Amino acid sequence: MSDTAFDTGTDQLLVDVTDGVARVTFNNLAKHNALSLAIRRALPDTIAALESDPVVRVVLMTGAGTKAFMSGADISEFGAQRTAPDARAEYDRASAAVTGAWQALSKPIIAMIRGYCLGGGLLTALSADIRIASPDARFAVPAARLGLGYGMGGVQALTEVVGPAAAAEILFSARRFSAEEALAIGLVNRVVEADQLEGAVTALAQTIAHNAPLTVAACKAALRELRRAPEHRDRSKVAEMVEACFRSEDYLEGQAAFAEKREPRFRGR
Numbered sequence: 001m002s003d004t005a006f007d008t009g010t011d012q013l014l015v016d017v018t019d020g021v022a023r024v025t026f027n028n029l030a031k032h033n034a035l036s037l038a039i040r041r042a043l044p045d046t047i048a049a050l051e052s053d054p055v056v057r058v059v060l061m062t063g064a065g066t067k068a069f070m071s072g073a074d075i076s077e078f079g080a081q082r083t084a085p086d087a088r089a090e091y092d093r094a095s096a097a098v099t100g101a102w103q104a105l106s107k108p109i110i111a112m113i114r115g116y117c118l119g120g121g122l123l124t125a126l127s128a129d130i131r132i133a134s135p136d137a138r139f140a141v142p143a144a145r146l147g148l149g150y151g152m153g154g155v156q157a158l159t160e161v162v163g164p165a166a167a168a169e170i171l172f173s174a175r176r177f178s179a180e181e182a183l184a185i186g187l188v189n190r191v192v193e194a195d196q197l198e199g200a201v202t203a204l205a206q207t208i209a210h211n212a213p214l215t216v217a218a219c220k221a222a223l224r225e226l227r228r229a230p231e232h233r234d235r236s237k238v239a240e241m242v243e244a245c246f247r248s249e250d251y252l253e254g255q256a257a258f259a260e261k262r263e264p265r266f267r268g269r
Contacts, residue, residue, distance in 0.1 A: 008046045010038040014064075015046060020057040020209035021202075022050050025064050026124075032071035033063040035120040040094045047101040054268065057209040057216075059105065060201065061128060062112040063121075066194070069113040070121025072142065092151070095120075099153060102127035103224075106217055108208050112201040113137045114194065118176075126157045129220065131187065132201050134194040137179040139187060144174040160227060162187050212250045213268035218242050 006015035006022075014025040024046070026033040050056050063069040102109070102124075111128035118140045125131055141158070143150040150171065159167040166185040170177065179191045192200045208216060218241035225233040245251055250266045257264035 006046065006049060008042045010042045012036055012038045013042045013046060015050070017053075017056055019206065020055060021205045022053075022056045022059045024050075024059060024061045026062070026070050027064040028074075029064050029067075031074055032068035032116055033065075033121070034071050034074040035124065036074045037094075040098055043098045044101040047105055051105050051107065057107060057213055057268075058205045059107055059109045060112060060205050061109065061124070063114065066114050066136075068116035068121070069111070069137070070118070070124055071116045072119030072121050075146075096153075099123070099127065106220060108216060108220060110201060110205055110208075112197060113188070114197065118142060123154050123157060126161055129223070130189050130204070132197065132204070133179045133182065133188045133191050134197045135179050135191055136194060137182065137188070137191075138176045139170075139179075139182050140174060140176040141170050142174045144172060210263075210266070212245070212248075212254060212264070212266045214241070214245045214248050214250055218245055 006017070008015055012026070012028045014023075014027050016023050026035070026039060028034050028036055028039065050059055108130070109128040111125040111131045113125060113131060113133040115136055116138055117125055117133075118138070119142055122139055122141055141150065141154075155167065155171065158170065162170070162185045166187075177185075177187070179188065182188045183191050218238065221241055222238045225235070225238055249269050250264075253266060254264050
């Protein structure tokens with residue numbers, strides 16, 4: 001799998017691809033990687049490009065530096081963007097476009113979290129399939145301390161991961177949860193020491209990237225459908241993807257590799 005370079009249109013959002021893993025870095029260091037207008041505008045097209053690139057098999061999201069994954073929305077922009085009704089509507093449309101882009105991504109997403117993961121940063125991390133944090137990570141939704149409304153979509157995303165009781169405490173208290181607390185309520189998959197975090201997450205991403213892409217895609221599709229109400233689940237789509245696995249060259253390669261006691265070389269077809 002060769003490397004690919006991406007131009008996101010802003011230096012606040014960096015993307016590099018190595019051996020099938022696209023690393024998406026929120027790079028707004030002066031504001032603890034806050035979700036600025038520039039990042040929100042760049043994300044939908046960037047995510048769509050990652051979706052369409054056959055080289056990319058896994059997406060890894062993280063924040064620049066060690067202080068923050070993402071400290072939330074850029075509060076300094078609120079006066080202009082989240083006060084007047086028209087401006088709020090435009091802000092909400094831009095945010096929905098980002099959320100929709102992450103939801104449409106068919107490839108596995110891993111969030112590597114150090115430091116602050118607050119508000120819009122937590123909502124961004126919830127877009128990931130897997131979240132791995134260091135002990136210094138801190139999680140919160142500070143909406144109740146800012147007096148702003150928190151939309152149904154964000155509440156639903158949080159509740160699906162941690163359940164209604166934990167979501168209620170996070171939302172009502174607006175307090176910061178430690179990495180250990182986040183692990184206990186299922187907000188993160190595991191907590192890894194800071195000096196081992198990069199290696200652990202990279203190893204996981206590479207493991208997934210070298211697994212059979214059609215199988216991984218079918219599993220992610222099934223997980224996505226399970227989040228829908230039963231009457232809205234597209235079971236036939238998942239069944240077709242599962243059948244495609246059995247009809248693929250990769251299925252034959254997997255059997256051959258097992259018989260020959262070697263690592264499989266999957267090509268996604």
